[in-house]
Amino acid sequence: MKVALFGATGRVGQLVHQKLGDANVEVTALVRDPSRLHSPAKTIVGDARNYEKIVETLQDADAVISCLSTDKSDVLSDVTPKLIRAMKHAHLQRIITIGTAGILQSREEPRKLRFQTDESKRGLTRASLEHEKAWQALLLSNLDWTIVCPTYLPDGEEKGTYRVEENFLPLDGKLISTADTANFVCEVFKKQLHSKKRVGISY
Incomplete structure (x- = not known):
């Protein structure tokens, strides 16, 4: 299997890459800066906002993993539609992304998302x-997607x-x-788990 990886220099992305x-x-x-990768791999140097660079990264891929963060900007709302369009053009179906527990359903008010209620701190x-x-x-999109949604996400060893x-x-x-978030992302990829689901993860 060949994976197109986005966000490979982030805290979770580096571990997924490894x-x-x-x-x-x-x-x-x-990646924008290949020197930040801790292990060798094929790299495309560029910005994920650039549609042509997305297309180049997807070439010959069987699946996509995106560990892109919000980067305190509109990067996700900008990149995701471009990524979807490029995947459809490349006839790719499978994508796994990292989300946030805020977009999971609230237990207290199930018709709302956690970030829309007091459940999110x-x-x-x-x-x-x-x-x-x-x-x-x-x-x-009709893609085969999974969004892994961790709660508070400190650095730490794999349990x-x-x-x-x-x-x-x-x-x-x-x-x-x-x-452990990176470990779960890789398990979802390898075992084709949780199709078209958001998945909460915590200890």
Whole structure:
């Protein structure tokens, strides 16, 4: 399998990149600064906002993994529609992305998302709004998508044991390490899990 990887120099993306390499998965990563990658791989140097660079990154890929963050801007709402268009043009179906627990359903008010209720403890909703726009674009795309939605995401070692739940954050979930989030992303990819679902993950 060949994977087109976006966000490979981020906190989770670097770990996903390393795990895929360790599993002998062929990776093409779109990055602005290749020196930030900790393991060798095929790289396309450029910005994910550039449609032509997205197309180049998808060439010969079998699936897409995006670990792009909001980057305190509109990067997700800008890039996601371009990525969807490029995937359709390349006849690619499978995409796994990193979201946020804010776009999971609220347990207290199931018709609302967590960031729209007091269930989310974060005072700022800008990042969740960006992730919601990306999710809505995927919903309308007919692609085979999965959005991995971690809660509080500190750096930390891989424990290998955690809880996951489709469309909701596991009950009383407080945090999940970057390493275990990366591990789960790779499991979803390898085992083709959680098609067209948002998946909450926490300890």
